[in-house]
Amino acid sequence: MGDATVRTRERLEDGVPHPVAGTTGRSPLSRLRTPRRPRLWFEILLIALSYWTYSLVRNAVPEQRTAALRNADWIWRVEQQLGIAVEESVNHAVNSVTWLVVGMNYYYATLHFVVTLGVLVWLFRSHPGRYAATRLVLFATTGVALVGYYLYPLAPPRLMDGGHFIDTVMVHQTWGSMASGDLKNMSNQYAAMPSMHIGWSVWCGLTIFALASVPWVRVLGLVYPALTLVVIVATANHFWLDAVGGVLCLAFGFGVAAAWYGRLPYALPRLVPDAARRRRVWLPGRA
Template sequence: MGDTTVTTLGGREAAVPPPVADETGQNPLRRPRTPRRPRLWFEILLIAVSYWTYSLIRNAVPEQKAEALRNADWLWKLEHQLGIAVEESINHTVNSVTWLIVGMNYYYATLHFVVTLGVLVWLYRSHPGRYAATRLVLFATTGVALVGYYLYPLAPPRLMVGGGFIDTVLVHDTWGSMASGDLKNMSNQYAAMPSMHIGWSVWSGLTIFALARIPWVRVLGVLYPAATLVVIVATANHFWLDAVGGILCLAFGYTVARLWYGALPHALPKRVGTRPHPPTAERERAGGRPPAAADVNAEPPTEEPSHRTEDGHPPARPRPTTHA
């Protein structure tokens, strides 16, 4: 059903199946998308609108205080059962070193945005072919986090009743926390799960580690999410398990990008318009070269005419003669 017929020169009719694939042999609906060259004005507008939308939705989630506090108590008990409930000890220890905890307060308030935007700018300038896929990871990660804020309201440790945690921003009167002081009415205070400080920092760290060529820069890429984990715990803004939630959201983001582009972002070509190397099997069939280049300047094999004798054997070749 749906086949068409073609009448050949001999008068016979042949069935022709409907076209379901393009010239590459892949279904156009399932073919991975090709990255396009990013446009600066569009990216600036997209990031601004996306962050505004993210903040609007996050803060529009009802602050279910009672449920958020119950969830925090349950999570705290779970961490005790797992033997990882050390957040309070870290919070009190770091708080006793004023210069250290003040630095962490500013770290928590600023680097979350500065480093993430810095990595996006670096990708745009130096890796345009990988920019769109890596940006998609970030957007998908943030999008699924909004679902977590709605479905699982969670109070941060510093807001727990009787938890013994110290709100380091209030104690040291430092700027930056959207959930403390005069800014607490501008942000949803009970959106601690998952931690996007971890989701975004691991995204930044993996991107730097995978694409940077300078060794010490790659080391910084690994240290950045590790330092962020210590900061969010020391400032009593998150539990350990909030960080696990952020990593799970990031894994979802990478899965979306892998399905959309057919490869992880770092495996895509650095420049737009270039093609990745063909699979190993294709290179072997082409004699170790890409298929497109295998036939370039290739000379057709020459075959000597075969004249056989009456008994079916090839004629004997004349022996070279030597001159004394």
């Protein structure tokens, strides 16, 4: 009897309008900053449109071959002076193991998209209160990367003059980089700085590590960007410093999200307020 009364009261309170200060009293900007449950159709449309726009803008940047090769030579010299120019050695070592390098080619071509979309779907389903803020990090990271492609054209190591690096996709005839083989005309070959393979993979890794509840899954979250770094270097698609550029872009993305929401995305509630209240009311054994 008492339990029935509590349940009835909770359901009645759920239907009572919130105080004015909690909703209508807030400014439009404050309401925009409040996490809401994402809508599937809108998210699919937004992600598809955003990636289409990203690809269009990235490929519309003039392919400044001379400047890109000059910048690549400069970065290579800087890395040599710093003692971190090991890309050539890694590239040649991995290229000598056919099954390994072919696997890395396909890794480079596919997981960049598959894992990122998978993490977005997981956030949408399991962390709706954090979804929009975490997605904003990804979008802001990608947006500022476009500025980098325009201001600093850079040839990947495999396109440098002198033939010191091996284009593993061409040599082993595997479908890998969109900038190699038959697909090279579909992508700007001189948009290597910053590396979005690193920007996106670190975003995935941090998100999984911060929000996953299973320990071994959290470990995989850390392994994924580390392995991605090895792959982009071994396939001669990026320098180490391209990865640094990707991380800096990601830091900018987190800064944008933190400024907008007032805290880091992972510190937001897992559920949006309305969904959290309904879940408390209708938990098994309480309904």
